[in-house]
Every structure is written in structure tokens, then in C-alpha cells.
Amino acid sequence: MERSLPPVSRTAPVLAIVVCHDGENWLPLALSALRRSSVRPRHVLAVDTGSTDATPRLLADAAEDPGPDSSPVLSGVITLSSETGFAAAVAEAVAHATERWGDPGSWLWLLHDDCAPEPDCLEQLLAVATKEPSATVLGSLGLDWTDPRLIVEAGLSTDASGHRQQVATPGEDPVEVLAVPSAGSLVRRDAWDALGGFDPDFPLLREDLDFGWRANAAGGVVLSVPLARVRHARAVTTGQRAADALPGAPAAANRAHGLRVFLVNCSPFSFWLGMIRLPLLAVLRALAFVLLRRTGEARAEFAAVAYLLSGRGGLRAARARRRRNPRPGTVRGLFTGRWARLRNAVRAGVVGLVRRGVENDVALGRVPETVETESAWVTPEALDARENRPVGPDALPAGALRGVSSRGAGLRRPGTLVAVTLPETPAAPVPDDTAPDETPPAEEPELVFVEVNRRRVLAATIFAPPVVLLVVLTALGLVVNRARLGLDLFGGKLLPVGGLGELWTSYLTPWHAIAGGTGAPASATVPVLGTLGALFAPIGGPAALVAILLIGDIPLAALSAYAATRRLRVRRWVRAVVAATYALLPAATAGVAQGRLDVVVVHLVLPLVAAGIAGLLVHADTRWLHVSALSAFGVALLGAFSPLAHGLALAGLLIGFVVLPAPTGLARRIASVGIVVLLPLALLLPWPTVLLKHPELLVQGLGGAAASVSGTDLAGLDPGGPGAWPIGVAVIAAALVAMVVRPTKPAAGGLALAALGAGGLVLVRVVTAVPMQGGAPSHGYAGVPLLIIGAGLLWVVLGSWQRGGTAAVPATWLPKVMAVAGVAVFLALAAGAVVVGAQGPLRAGERPSLAPEVTAELTASGRSVLDLAPDATRQTAGRLPHHGDDELAPTPGTPARLAAWRRALGQGDAPAVQGAVAAAAAAGVQFIVLPPGVDPRAYPPLAKELLSVAAPTSDGRGVLRLLPPAGQVILISPEQAKAAVTGGPAPGNAPGVSPVRADLPDVRVRVSEGPTGRLLVLAAEQEAGWKASVGGKPVPIVPAWGHQVAVSVPQSPSEVTVEYPGTERNLLLLAQLAAVLFTLLTAVPPTNARKSKKRGGHPVA
Structure with a gap:
């Protein structure tokens, strides 16, 4: 497509002003571009604001007369101090030009020393100005200095919070905008004089946005001209040079000036409301940035608040000056409103997903079809040599910035291209002892442009593997748990979960009226449920959280496993199938059916913890503190619900530390391992003190003792009990085949994890101990070790799909056969879960409760209930047992005493019943809840006047009231x-x-x-x-x-x-709080100061 240009003279009535400050890196190209401009300005003035590099010399050379055949690039050079801002420099240049030449021109062309206009840039601006007489300000399209395919600046807008918004210009037609960047902008001189030029209170940054707003308000038109292009390095905002004209950091000034632009130009109502709203929002944003460890942005927000509240912004005086000028125009439709910001955020999220998907494909060796886009920058030397110059989408990546409408609703049309950074795979360096210890400079990553079409958008959103996993496995989970759908589950090993207040009271009190009273600290599961349960307070609190974890275990575990394998160079759909298989392991479905919350939490957290520990051991990451803190938090979460999983994780970490070579320095590695080992213990305080006194918890866990399981079930990864079939043998077979067919290095990690789980299984099945709540010596539950074994075996399978490495595929057809076999294993596990997953004691519905009159009596007296449940005997104050009661360590003689009371009440012997009732009454018991099917009317004749029959529980169990005089x-x-x-x-x-x-x-x-x-x-x-x-x-x-x-x-x-003061426990809680604060501050990844500074103009669709 050819572009016809209107005939214009070689010299135009334009005063070009180039403001310079330490710009020797960019100034030569900028001056060269001016020299080769197809339309020469009448005068070119350079303003040097106290440069200390070679800038003064370069300007002096450009101002010298080169001879009779050509004219100098610069008509003059003005030197000012380094504290002079851009606004003052331009004002000084205009005043100097007027004094020197009288009429320097009817237009002002504003340039920076780090921007180089295209040869026909000025010509295009003047052509549009001729066609649009009402245009008072025209702006150029800013291209990246190092990669001109990228657009970094176009039209400008702002929102009601003072944030600068980029407005793109799709196609080649000018677009009306609120403002344009000052670099390369063309301003009608009479409008400049009428508006008073740039506001001098904006020494740097945002002066262009303020001027554009005032120009629109004065009735003028501000246009962004996409055919006029400049390369712009943005040296100040990208940190390539210091901003000496600013009293503080550029980020703080940018934020403060953004707020000032809005407040000095908005309506009176918006001004007074903004003086209340904006500082408050800025403080809230600053606090959020502090929590996210984005300290630079937090400082900028605080500095902006101080700027406003201290009066340094001169807001009222600035508003008074603006009221003196006529304001017949309007900026309606040029603002970026809330819905536009929401659309932009959604669009940016979708494009980010597309970019991530393409990057994953590139990392796996699948290079996508790219769109060959010519650079939007045209060098001066190539302008005349090129016959057909592409314009519009052919020359400019339309997806480089967000699409917009011409005026009105902000950013609308999605872009069509997205830039993707190709991953660098440098060859391994050859050790050379004689070479100097120097770090080579970082190279700019290579970019490719891919089309954002409907197929890519759907593949990145609706049909993305995580989305498909979530939808399909959520439906499967609902089918598996069809018999227990609800937000309040109980049964099996899961007692009814208390409310938020009850949980936190139980955790913070030093003494618990459970099992006759105990000063043992509550389990670390209580604060976890209390904290996360607060998020679900509107729908049931902690009880709803537990129900969601149990019913949603299948999809949540699949997403956890999928996210944990993101570092592996494996196709996403392969990872998705393996993650879905992990979600359906028999130990997991059995854990849900039996109400074993500890097994379910381990199932959800295990992949992330394993990936974190593996990353610490084998990857060299500069964010080692962040990764260590996250891994420590994951290990602590495991330890809160399963001491066995905690111990196995630490064992695996220490073994890996000794066996594997260090990817980083020894000191850093020791620090990382130390954090992961010690920090979880501090996070779990004071719960570890209970583990020291009751080591049987390491084997039996919080779920207590378990029945023996046959070797056949264990070979099928089935821990026994309802809810699972021993079909995990298919996973074992798949891992064996994967190791034989394509052994890879990542498979070794899976074998190590499986071996670790096997060691835990041996420990559980060999060691017997008396449970903490009393009873005969017994084994622990095998669910957690079997989960670890299953995860390790699936890791082996996933490792066989790893791209790269030395292991080759024996035959081209083998991957397809393996994929079919993997899907078959998944379907077999899914079928087993659907058939037997709904079995088990876990159920939903109305939880068992005492009669209202019984509850009223207990509330008045504060005494206890003795619950003779089929699985255990429990004494609780004021209510039936709740989740967490069994995790409180009783005093040494309590289990035997409760068991003796149960035997005496069950013998039917009058003296035994009378003695048990008298002892229970003296210990604070007021009511006895009998086992199901036991008639309470049989007891009063045996106990004479010590008992009476009370109202039964909601599930029909008999209740006895103790009559002896007693109390707390x-x-x-x-x-x-x-x-x-x-x-x-x-x-x-x-x-x-x-x-x-x-x-x-x-x-x-x-x-x-x-x-x-x-x-x-x-x-x-x-x-x-x-x-x-x-x-x-x-x-x-x-x-x-x-x-x-x-x-x-x-x-x-x-x-x-x-x-019972509990002083020692309170000190441990303080230590735990310090550990939690340390973890929160270090677990948030630090911002990378170098990230995207040079690549801030990545195409955004």
C-alpha cells in the first residue's frame, strides 16, 4: 500500500526545541534524524540543562556552520542549570526564540535528546494539522529505542486515581485523545501562549498530560497521529539516567504529579471528594505494596500523599489559574473509566495467558507460526531507497498497544499480535581457570510476534488444561461425593467443625475443658482452619472450608499437581493427565470417604511442597529466601495436619542436601535448608511440645489408630477402609514401564520420593504404639505414605515425557501408546472413585446436637458432657465433641479413667454404675450421652437417685442427667x-x-x-x-x-x-507470631528492578 503525502515546503514555520540532559548515548542519532527530516523546521533550539557528559560538545558541534553546502542542525544552544525542569526549559527556549527572531514560527515541535523522529515525522504532523484546523496539539507514535517493532507511547489518558493510561491508535487515522507524550509533539504556538505553556510546577513527568487536558478544556483538539513516529528511549522512566530536576525519586514524582493532574483540572466536586478519597486510597495501596514487598511503589504512594497533604502541590492556586482561561471544551469520553480499566485488565489477562502458552510451546521446542512484522521505524538512510512503504497493520504490530475507539469509551478493540520472548538456551560454559572472573553483559532477548486469533484465545482460556481440569474434575468430584453434598460434613474421623469464635478461643486459651481439663496446646490445625475459615464466614466459616476441601479434593489436588510441575519441560496436556491421575489416587478417595482431613490436606499440599524442596536442592535461584520461606510454610502446613508427612519432608530435604551437588554457594544452601528445617517448627509453636511428649503422633497422626491392612491393598495403594479400590497397581505398572522405556534424570527424583514414602509405610506398619487418647497398641493409618508413594511414581511417569536430555524415544509410535495407556489409568481410577467413593461414614446434614433444654442447663452450669460414642469416650464442656477435641493431649490418667467409666456403665452392675456416676459428677459431668441403641431407662433403677432420663439428642441417642450436687x-x-x-x-x-x-x-x-x-x-x-x-x-x-x-x-x-496462667505457652505463641510475620515478609517474591524496564513496551493486546 502506497502512502501519498500532500506537497509541503522544505522548510516549515516550526520552532523545534530539543531539551537535553546527559544524553550523549542518544543525542547523535537524534541530531542525525533532525538533519535528515524531509521538512526542516525554521529554527531548531537546543536547551542543555547542566549536562556533565559529552552533550555540550555534541550540541556545539551541531550548532557550528558546516560550510556553504549545508546548514547547521541547530540554530542555537541555551545552557541552563541542572535543576531546570522540562517545562521551564521549553518556556526559556520559546522566550529566547521570540526575543531573537521575533516570530520563530506558528508551531512548536518539542523533542527530547533521547528521541529520534522518523524523517517524515514532522511532515506527517503538519499534514494532519492542515486537514484538521481545530487541532492544537498533535502527538507522534513512540517506538522502543532498541526494538522499533514495539510501541511504547501513543495517546495518553488518566483515570480518577491519577494513573497514567496508554491509549493506542489502531490503523493510520489520527485519534482524538486526552493528551499526547511531549516527545515529538507539535503544538500550535497561539494555543501555547494562551494556555501559558507547560505548568512549571511539573518540572518533569506528567506535564504533557496536564497540558493536553487544558488544551481540550480550552476547546482545542488533541490528536495522536500514528503515521508520525519517533524512537524514544524514555531514559528517565527506565532508569537510564538521573532526573536531577526532581527533588526526589522519579517514581514518587510520577505518582504525585499524576494525582496533581487530576486534582487541578477536575470539577470542584471531584476536587473536594478527591482530597479525601485519593490520600486514603494511596495509603491503602501503599500498605498493599508493603505486604507485597514492592517497596519502591509503596514509597511512591506515601510520597504522593505527603505531597498532597503538605501543600507543596499548590492545588488551589493552580485551579485558580486554570479558571482564568475560558473552558468551552470538554474532556468527556477521553477519560479512562472504571469499565474501561476492567476491560483492559481482562484483556491484559487473556493476552498474558496467550503469551504464557506460546512461551511454554517455545520452551518445548514447538515454535509457533510467527507474524513477520517490519520495523515501524524507518532509518533516514532507507527512506528514499524504499519504494513501497507498508503502513497500518502491515508495518506496525497492531497488538503493540491496546486498541481504542476514536473517542468516548476508552480502550476497546483488541490487538491482533502479541510479542513473545524466546527463551535463551546458552551452551554450558567450558571451565577455564585462566579466564578472568567477569560476568558477560546480559543480551536483549529475542522477540517474535504471534497472532492473537480466536484459536489461541480459546486455547489459553476456556480450553486451557487448568480450566479443563477444574471443570471436568469438579463434575467428577460432585459425582463421587454425591451422597455427602453440603457445607457441613461430619462422620468417620471428622467430628463436627466449630465456628470461628470457638476455634480461636480454643487456640488462644491456655486451658481446655476437654477430657476433664488439659493445659496441652491445641493442634496447629486450629489456627489454619480459623484463618482460612474466616474467608468463608458468609457461607459457614470453618465448617464450609472443611466441606469444600473434602468435596473439592479431586479438582484442587489436580490443580496443585499441575502447578507444581510447571518447571518441567513437559507438554501441558501430559501434565494435566498426570495431575488428574494424582487427584484420584486410592489413598485420597479413601481419606475423603473416611473423613480424614489430615490425609486430604497432605494430598493437596504435597505436590507443591515436593516441588519447592526439589527446587531448593537442584535449582540456582536468586530468590532463594522467597523460595525457602514458601517451602517452609508448605512444610509447616503439612506438619500441622500430619506429623509423619512433616518428618518425611525433612528427611527428604536433609538426604537431598547431603547427596545432591550444590547448585549455588554452600552458605546459601545451608541457609535455605536451615530455614526449611527450623522455620516450620517455629510456625507450629506450641504444638511441637506435644509431639515431644507424645511421639506416637508421628506414626499414628491426628487420625489415631487404624486397623491392619492386607498386603494386596497396600500393593494397590489402598490404605484400607471404605472409599477406594486397590487399583493403584496400575500406577505402579505405569511407572515401571516408563522407567524401562525411557529412563530420564527427573525420574530419579520420583524414585527417591517413592522410596521416601515406602520408608514411611514401613514405619507405619511395623511400629505400634498406644494412641494418645488411650487404647490398645496399634498401627497408624497408611494413607499419607501411600500418597507420597503415588506422587513419586507419577513423577517417574512425568519424567519420561521430559523434553531434551540424553534419553531418546525408542520408537516414534511409543509416545502415542504411552498417552493412551496414561488415559486408561486415569479412567480406571476415575471409575473406581465413582463406584466406591460415595461410600464411607462421612456425611452431610444436620449435625448431632443436644436438646435445647439440655444445652440451656449446660450453659448455666458450665459442666461437661460424657459422650459414650461407638468409637471413643469423650468428656467435653457444654457441648458434644467437635473437631480438634481429639487432638488435645489429655493428662496421663484421663484415658484410663474414661475407659473405666465406660466399662462400669456398660456392665449393668448397680454398684459399678453408682460409683461411675458419682465419680463423673465430682469431675464436673452433668449429662451422659449413651451409645446408639442403648435404652436410657435401664439406668435409673441401677443408680437409685443418682440419675434421671433427659431429652435425647437430635440423632436419637439416649441422655442421662446426673443428680448429685456438683459444679465446676x-x-x-x-x-x-x-x-x-x-x-x-x-x-x-x-x-x-x-x-x-x-x-x-x-x-x-x-x-x-x-x-x-x-x-x-x-x-x-x-x-x-x-x-x-x-x-x-x-x-x-x-x-x-x-x-x-x-x-x-x-x-x-x-x-x-x-x-492456670500458661505463661510458657504464651511466650511460645509470641515466638510463633514472630515466625508468621517473618514468613509473610519473606514469602512474597521481591520485585525485579530490572524486569521490563527496557521492555516496558511489550505489545499488549
Whole structure:
């Protein structure tokens, strides 16, 4: 396509002004471009603002008379101080030109020393100005200095928060915009004089946006001309030179000036509202940037707020000056509104997905079809030699910036091209001891342009592997869990989950009224559920979170595995099939069906933790602290739910540290390993103290003991119980075939992980221990080790698909056969999950609860419920057992005592029942919930006047009310006290027992005068940590009936205090809080200061 140009004279009435400051790197090309311009300005003035490099010499040479055959490039050079801003420099040049020549021209052409106009740039601007007489400001298209295929500047706009917005110009027609960049802009001189030029309060940055706004408001038209092009290095904004005219950092000035542009030009209502809204939003953004470790942007936001609130912006004076000028024009439609920003964000996200997909294909050796686009920059030497000059989409990548409409709604039309950086694969360097230790300069990455068509957009969004995984496996998960759909699940190993307040109270209190009372810290699962459950407060809180984790285990685990394998050079669909297979491992479906939350969480987190640890061991990453902190957080999450998984992860880390060669320096590697080993322990405080006292948790986990499993089930990766078939043998077979057919280096990591899981399986099946809640010695549950084994085997399979390396494919048809076999394994696991996944005790519906009158009595008294459930005996205060109660370590004698009460109540012997009821009442029990099917009416005749029948639970279980006088605290007579401390039975209905109104664990009562030998007895198990005082003096704790806390009361009236302060635990919580803050600050990846500074103009569709 040929472009016809209107005939114009060789010299135009234009005053060109070139503002320079330390620009020796770009100035020669800029002056050369001016020399070769097809239309010469009448005068060219250069303004040097205190340059300290070769810029003054270059300007002086350009201003010298070269001889009779040509004229100098510059008509003169003005030298100003380095503190002079761009606005003041231009104003000085205009004043100098007027004084020197009288009428220097009817147009001003503003240039920077780091911008080089195309030879016909000025010609194109003047041609458009001739066709559009109302145009007062015309702007050029800015191209990247090093890669002119990229557009870095076009039209400008702003939003209501003062953020600069780029407005693209698709095609070759001029587009009306709010403003244009000052580099290469052409300004009508009479409009310049009427508006007073650039605002001098903008020394650098945003002066062009303010001037364009004022020009539009004055009734003029601001046009962006895509056929007029300049190369622009953007030296200040890309950090290639210092901004001496600014008092602070350029980023801070840019943000502050952006706010000032909006506030000095907007309506009065928007101004007063903005003075409240903008500082508040800026502070919120700054805090968010601090959390994201984007400290430069946070400082810019804080500096902008200080700029506004300190009055340095001169807002009211600037608004008064603008009111003096007529404002017949409008900027309506030229703003970037909320919907336009939303569209731009969505479009940028889609293009980012397309770019990432293309980059992945390129990394796998699949080079996409590229669009050969000619550089939009035309060198002066090549302009005359080229016959047919492409314009529009043929010469300019239309996707280089966001598409726009001509006026009105901001950015609309999507671009058609996207730039993709080709990955660099340098050859391995040959060691040379004689070579100097120098780092070669980084090379610019090579770019290719690919078309953003419908196929690529669909492939990157709707049909992207993660999206397909999420949709398909979500549907599969709903089918598998069809019998338990709901947001409140319980059954099996999962007790009903309490609310947010209950969870946090349980975690922060030093003493728990569970199992007769214990000062053991709550499990680390409680704060995890309490924190994440807060996000689901509108739909049920922690209970909804647990339900979503269980029902959504299949799709969530698949996405976790897919994300964890992103570093592998494997096709995305292969990764997706392997991730889906991992999601359907038999151990995972069985864990869900049996309500084993620990297994489910390990299933979700394991791939990410394994990938993080592997990355620390084999990859050299400059963000080692960030990766270490994230890995430590993942290990802590594993440890919160599964001590066995925590131990195996640390074992794998330490073995890898010893065996594998170090990719980085030894000191950094030791620091990384130390963080991953020690930081999780600090994050889990004070829970590790329980593990030291109860090492059986390492084998049995939080789920407790498990029944023995046959070797056939274990060979099929089935841990036993409902919810799974032993068809995991197909995964084992697939891994064996993959190792034989194409052994690769990544497969070794999978074998190591599988071996680690096998070691954990041996530990679980060989070691027996008494569970923490009591009972016969037993094995642990094999679900977690089998998950690790399955993950390792699938890692082996995935490694056989790795691109590159020395392992070759034996036959071309083999990958297709392997793909079919992989899909068959996935379908087999899916079929098994659909058939048996709905089985198991986990269910949804109304959770079991006590009758309202029973709950009211418990609330008034604060006493306990003894729950004789089929699987365990539990004593809980004020309610039925909830999730987390079984994870509280009881005092040493509590499990045996509860088991003895259960045996006595089940014998049917009257003396045994009476003794158990009396002991339970003395320990604070008010109601007994019987096992299912047991008739409560059989007990009152056995216990005489110690029992009565209460209203049953919501699921029909019988409930007994204990009648002996009791409470959380009781005062017993000397006779009963003597029996209590000498091993006698509990008093039951015997006289001498007086309930005291007090709440545990902090008891402060005043006893009246009475006989010597009385005891104040608490319904709390005796353990270390209790403190008592009488009349302000410490007294020893006396055991009542061998296990309860009691204090001897004197004869005279006294103030008795008994408390459980938990000081040591509080200190551990402070240490945990410090560890959490450290993790939050270091887990966020630091911003790369060099990232995209030179490539800030990547095409964006």
C-alpha cells in the first residue's frame, strides 16, 4: 500500500526545541534524524540543562556552520542549570526564540535528546494539522529505542486515581485523545501562549498530560497521529539516567504529579471528594505494596500523599489559574473509566495467558507460526531507497498497544499480535581457570510476534488444561461425593467443625475443658482452619472450608499437581493427565470417604511442597529466601495436619542436601535448608511440645489408630477402609514401564520420593504404639505414605515425557501408546472413585446436637458432657465433641479413667454404675450421652437417685442427667476431704458437698469461716501449671480422688485463688507470631528492578 503525502515546503514555520540532559548515548542519532527530516523546521533550539557528559560538545558541534553546502542542525544552544525542569526549559527556549527572531514560527515541535523522529515525522504532523484546523496539539507514535517493532507511547489518558493510561491508535487515522507524550509533539504556538505553556510546577513527568487536558478544556483538539513516529528511549522512566530536576525519586514524582493532574483540572466536586478519597486510597495501596514487598511503589504512594497533604502541590492556586482561561471544551469520553480499566485488565489477562502458552510451546521446542512484522521505524538512510512503504497493520504490530475507539469509551478493540520472548538456551560454559572472573553483559532477548486469533484465545482460556481440569474434575468430584453434598460434613474421623469464635478461643486459651481439663496446646490445625475459615464466614466459616476441601479434593489436588510441575519441560496436556491421575489416587478417595482431613490436606499440599524442596536442592535461584520461606510454610502446613508427612519432608530435604551437588554457594544452601528445617517448627509453636511428649503422633497422626491392612491393598495403594479400590497397581505398572522405556534424570527424583514414602509405610506398619487418647497398641493409618508413594511414581511417569536430555524415544509410535495407556489409568481410577467413593461414614446434614433444654442447663452450669460414642469416650464442656477435641493431649490418667467409666456403665452392675456416676459428677459431668441403641431407662433403677432420663439428642441417642450436687467448683467437708485425699470414693449424694459459683480455669472465691480440713475442689485434672494461693500466699495443690485439682481451705474466712496462667505457652505463641510475620515478609517474591524496564513496551493486546 502506497502512502501519498500532500506537497509541503522544505522548510516549515516550526520552532523545534530539543531539551537535553546527559544524553550523549542518544543525542547523535537524534541530531542525525533532525538533519535528515524531509521538512526542516525554521529554527531548531537546543536547551542543555547542566549536562556533565559529552552533550555540550555534541550540541556545539551541531550548532557550528558546516560550510556553504549545508546548514547547521541547530540554530542555537541555551545552557541552563541542572535543576531546570522540562517545562521551564521549553518556556526559556520559546522566550529566547521570540526575543531573537521575533516570530520563530506558528508551531512548536518539542523533542527530547533521547528521541529520534522518523524523517517524515514532522511532515506527517503538519499534514494532519492542515486537514484538521481545530487541532492544537498533535502527538507522534513512540517506538522502543532498541526494538522499533514495539510501541511504547501513543495517546495518553488518566483515570480518577491519577494513573497514567496508554491509549493506542489502531490503523493510520489520527485519534482524538486526552493528551499526547511531549516527545515529538507539535503544538500550535497561539494555543501555547494562551494556555501559558507547560505548568512549571511539573518540572518533569506528567506535564504533557496536564497540558493536553487544558488544551481540550480550552476547546482545542488533541490528536495522536500514528503515521508520525519517533524512537524514544524514555531514559528517565527506565532508569537510564538521573532526573536531577526532581527533588526526589522519579517514581514518587510520577505518582504525585499524576494525582496533581487530576486534582487541578477536575470539577470542584471531584476536587473536594478527591482530597479525601485519593490520600486514603494511596495509603491503602501503599500498605498493599508493603505486604507485597514492592517497596519502591509503596514509597511512591506515601510520597504522593505527603505531597498532597503538605501543600507543596499548590492545588488551589493552580485551579485558580486554570479558571482564568475560558473552558468551552470538554474532556468527556477521553477519560479512562472504571469499565474501561476492567476491560483492559481482562484483556491484559487473556493476552498474558496467550503469551504464557506460546512461551511454554517455545520452551518445548514447538515454535509457533510467527507474524513477520517490519520495523515501524524507518532509518533516514532507507527512506528514499524504499519504494513501497507498508503502513497500518502491515508495518506496525497492531497488538503493540491496546486498541481504542476514536473517542468516548476508552480502550476497546483488541490487538491482533502479541510479542513473545524466546527463551535463551546458552551452551554450558567450558571451565577455564585462566579466564578472568567477569560476568558477560546480559543480551536483549529475542522477540517474535504471534497472532492473537480466536484459536489461541480459546486455547489459553476456556480450553486451557487448568480450566479443563477444574471443570471436568469438579463434575467428577460432585459425582463421587454425591451422597455427602453440603457445607457441613461430619462422620468417620471428622467430628463436627466449630465456628470461628470457638476455634480461636480454643487456640488462644491456655486451658481446655476437654477430657476433664488439659493445659496441652491445641493442634496447629486450629489456627489454619480459623484463618482460612474466616474467608468463608458468609457461607459457614470453618465448617464450609472443611466441606469444600473434602468435596473439592479431586479438582484442587489436580490443580496443585499441575502447578507444581510447571518447571518441567513437559507438554501441558501430559501434565494435566498426570495431575488428574494424582487427584484420584486410592489413598485420597479413601481419606475423603473416611473423613480424614489430615490425609486430604497432605494430598493437596504435597505436590507443591515436593516441588519447592526439589527446587531448593537442584535449582540456582536468586530468590532463594522467597523460595525457602514458601517451602517452609508448605512444610509447616503439612506438619500441622500430619506429623509423619512433616518428618518425611525433612528427611527428604536433609538426604537431598547431603547427596545432591550444590547448585549455588554452600552458605546459601545451608541457609535455605536451615530455614526449611527450623522455620516450620517455629510456625507450629506450641504444638511441637506435644509431639515431644507424645511421639506416637508421628506414626499414628491426628487420625489415631487404624486397623491392619492386607498386603494386596497396600500393593494397590489402598490404605484400607471404605472409599477406594486397590487399583493403584496400575500406577505402579505405569511407572515401571516408563522407567524401562525411557529412563530420564527427573525420574530419579520420583524414585527417591517413592522410596521416601515406602520408608514411611514401613514405619507405619511395623511400629505400634498406644494412641494418645488411650487404647490398645496399634498401627497408624497408611494413607499419607501411600500418597507420597503415588506422587513419586507419577513423577517417574512425568519424567519420561521430559523434553531434551540424553534419553531418546525408542520408537516414534511409543509416545502415542504411552498417552493412551496414561488415559486408561486415569479412567480406571476415575471409575473406581465413582463406584466406591460415595461410600464411607462421612456425611452431610444436620449435625448431632443436644436438646435445647439440655444445652440451656449446660450453659448455666458450665459442666461437661460424657459422650459414650461407638468409637471413643469423650468428656467435653457444654457441648458434644467437635473437631480438634481429639487432638488435645489429655493428662496421663484421663484415658484410663474414661475407659473405666465406660466399662462400669456398660456392665449393668448397680454398684459399678453408682460409683461411675458419682465419680463423673465430682469431675464436673452433668449429662451422659449413651451409645446408639442403648435404652436410657435401664439406668435409673441401677443408680437409685443418682440419675434421671433427659431429652435425647437430635440423632436419637439416649441422655442421662446426673443428680448429685456438683459444679465446676465444689467445697467439700472435712469428712469428704479426708476420703478424697486418701483414695476414697466420690461422695455422690452424700452430705458435705457445696457447689461454688465460679468458672474454670481462673477461680477466685472467698470462703467463710468453717471447720479445719475443708477442700475446694475443681473439676479439672491435676497437672503441672496450676497455681493456688490463700490470702495472697502460695499454697500447694492437693489431688482430690487422685486426679482433680484441690486446695486446702483454712478455718478463717479467706480469699482463695486457683489459676492456670500458661505463661510458657504464651511466650511460645509470641515466638510463633514472630515466625508468621517473618514468613509473610519473606514469602512474597521481591520485585525485579530490572524486569521490563527496557521492555516496558511489550505489545499488549
